[in-house]
Amino acid sequence: MDQRDLLWATSAELQQACPDSLRELAITSIALTRQIMHYTREGIVVMDARGRVIGVNPAFCRLSELDAERIHGCHITSINHDLHERRYYRQIWHQLQQLGYWQGEVQHHTREGRLATHWLMLHLLKDHRGRVSHIIGILDDISRLKQSEEKLSYLAHHDVLTGTANRTFLLSWFNKIKNALGEREQLALLFIDLDRFKPINDSFGHGVGDQVLKTLAQRLLAQIGPNEMVARIGGDEFVMVWQGPISEQTLLAKAEQLLEQLEEPVEVGDYELSVGASVGVSLYPEHGLEIETLLRYADTAMYEAKTFSSAKVCLFNSGQFARLEQQHRLAGECRQALELGQLFLEYQPKLELRTNRMLSLEALLRWRHPQLGVLYPEQFLPAAKDAGLLCRLADWVFTEAARQLRTWRSQGSWQGQISINLSGLELEQHKAGQLLALIRQQGIRPASFILELRSDFIMRRSESLQGALGAFRAAGMAVFLDNVGEGRLNFSKLRQLPIDGIKIDRSLLSDHFDPVDQSIIRSLLLMCQTLGLEVVACGVETAEQMHFLREHGCGAVQGQLLAAPMMPGQVVLFHRHLASRPLVH
Template structure:
């Protein structure tokens, strides 16, 4: 095999001026080369005249397979995608009479592809023509793949660097940029990385809003060699301020010398704004923007600690008078606008060092620092009362909303936040009792009143559980014949401690404690059962009226009423629901639908306290109501006040035009009775005809009525 592979002439073993060498020596030398030595003719096929033994390890082919193109030619050995390039390159080198040097791929006997480095020279004859080509082909696959891997890594790094969403940078320790990517240029508002590097030459002063952040950056680098989540405010090129977060490390050479800093930058302005919004929401009221209860406590605590010697820290508890009336009659949207207006008015009365917070509902708390005496405090309170009471326009109408204020002082009235707030609250309730639209300083005796209020709420819960409530019934009479034609169920509280308690003393507390709904449901169930009991006893069948609270209108009232009628066995025609005018107009569209659903059950509906609120005639015409009840405040003065008399006449006329019954409540004397009868009022109720009676007394009244009716027949 070796003889065939060498197949050289004697001339090839001797060269002029060299010591003659034996073919055996040349064979050994070529065999030890890591690659393939070859000689080929200068024909189109590059016909091989000599191939060394390195052919087998390089290509997987025996040398004789290529010799004289016995099995494949040199051209066939070259990968088909590289043949044209190799042919062109070697041809150019031969024409220019210089060595060739080319890298290409070959296809080995097993089908694998390897990279080779092919280099050689042309052999010329005596006439200067190319006689042959001699060359050496060496496997460079590992080097080539390593180079390609490096190029790919560089390409990927460059792609990451260029296309990263985060900014990437390198800076010198003295604060100039060496390299930045496009993302960082965009974050900082520059046209390109080059523009940023040229323009931003002093990071400390040009970039950081607070220049000391650069000092902190350097300190952390010196101490830890890196920074993580380093948040700062920085300037963009246009002067806007944004938030960024940096992660960076110090880069040293082999000798440990600091060369530069490198890292990434993330724009976090939106996150910081969101975090600030979350913090604001946690400490401020969403409606008014004022500090909320949490922030109030923190601020008051700091105000106590910062009090100057000889001065007072003042807490003022402000509660709007009759805010519930506005909310119920005009709706929550109007009520919200009122709260925002009041918040601004309170702010206008205070200094920068003072605070106003919204405690909740229609309650506000003011914290006044370093007050010298009660005279100065009183002056501020009067200013607040006047500011709140300024006219407040709503559409074409104008309201005058007043407030009641309770004042406590540190250190005189309390030494901690909770005590000061509690005592200011107590003083505020005293201001309410004094007629509203005033302020009161806390006094020790007020604690007893607060205790009484709390006792009342506790007792109300007990009263509901232990069935201490009672229903009294006041008769309604026809003005045409004086006969009883109905009754109104009125709640009383049979308290073990206080005997009989009137509703005006405990209903407001029930509203405040959220007990008015279960109490109202008890009234409706009890009244329906009692009316059915009277009918079962053979007494006069009359409708019984029950008042519905505003909060009940927000419950599943329709289903509840239907269930009560079914459970009691009372026909719906013997039940009348009384709903105040303000509740009816609170959400007119919704109320129309609710009233129609109630009316479909077969019961009667009347509008209570008519004339005290406001009603649109267009809505009143659409409401499926049966009667209007004239408020007792108008009935009381009809005999001596022309305006009240005119209003009552107008209501009677309006009701009859709309085919509604008219009921006058609070009739207490003969003059009122005569006026109402003369002006066509249909029904009356009041002390002149009978006070609210217990079940036993009203039962006797019904029996007397039955006897009187029988005698009349």
């Protein structure tokens, strides 16, 4: 019987043929088995029936970072006990005795302090009488696999750019955390929409926009504690969840502090960019039990804050739904209003305080709605923005105002200027040359117009906005800073702005007109005199206010009492009789 026959022969055949060859074959098989164990990448440990180590291969020593001599004779459970309790090993031993095998994860700290995760498979080996003779263990390092799984899990549940949670993780996390709340605890869900991010993205590029988002996300993450979350659910939309018993007053104050953090300029390279945000808040369980409901309510409140609230923070209430429903209705009808001629302009005079002379007229947009009556800009401009019609409205206002001014001049009834109030959004979306061309098409020079901009828009100093303002001023059009005293204003940068004057907001000329308001107005007037800027005080209603403004050098006034907004025909009559009308004292 040759060597090949010996390999496949039975034990009885080997004993009858050549007992010496059988012994040699056994020795060869053992040597081969040891070589296989030596070179395999899986760690192998052989134990006696009680679990004491009697042999290991090099891979087991490498994976466990233990020497073979050190662990020889040791019970397998005493080799690594820094992460797993004895109860864990008892469970393994119990299953091993019951089923004959066990497999699962085991961990240990490496010499470098890294947490290594291994997959261990244990099997019982029995002799011919059915008694356990040995236990064999196979160990495989799955640390990289675990890291890959964790990375994939992280990518599946987090926003890659900002490191915040994504919408999917927010939904699952919220359902778990709400069930763990204490008896008096609640969850506040804040829907945060960045107000001026798109112009930054469009003007400076997505690379700069990404840096701004990452910086603002870190500011949001710094405002949360344990069992709280920040998630990015849209391009420039975030959701923050706060936990704990918290009063409405404290919640709104905390949200306003958060807004101050977001208002702080972001430095990206040579740029200093200011974004800001609007925040809507809904509460669990007060406003709803499901997160989708709470998100919808917080989104509604955020829209309310962006549109109607000067504080930019709004807590949800049921009345907001009615306004939002009307907003959607007007957004659908706004295009029709342009096409059917339902829009019109009223004009409010601006008077020189010293002479009572009419200096200019402010064009005020109105919508004569067939069912709702006359609507004012604050009622329908948000709807026009939703419908993407702000630029078309700006075109219409400039064209109609220029046409009306041409008519007045041809009649010899009014030769002055008209001011138009725009938000920075229209200017950043528009090409300045297009609006200037519309004026010139009516045979009117741009110098016959004054452009008014809210301070919170012009203070952003974006390149596109500054470029548009530069083009208007180069064409001869004056630029005024509107709502000074109510909107955002950095006084240190005021002298750097491309403006010709300011309009003091009516909020500083309130009914009580207290010493604080008077001090602010005096400071503004003194500063503008120093900078050579014109000043118009809006909302003047009393003789006391008129006297105060005249005494401290205010040049012009505008207000309902002095001259209410009027139709074009009324403007002609008002101008004719203005010289004979005494100034209100």
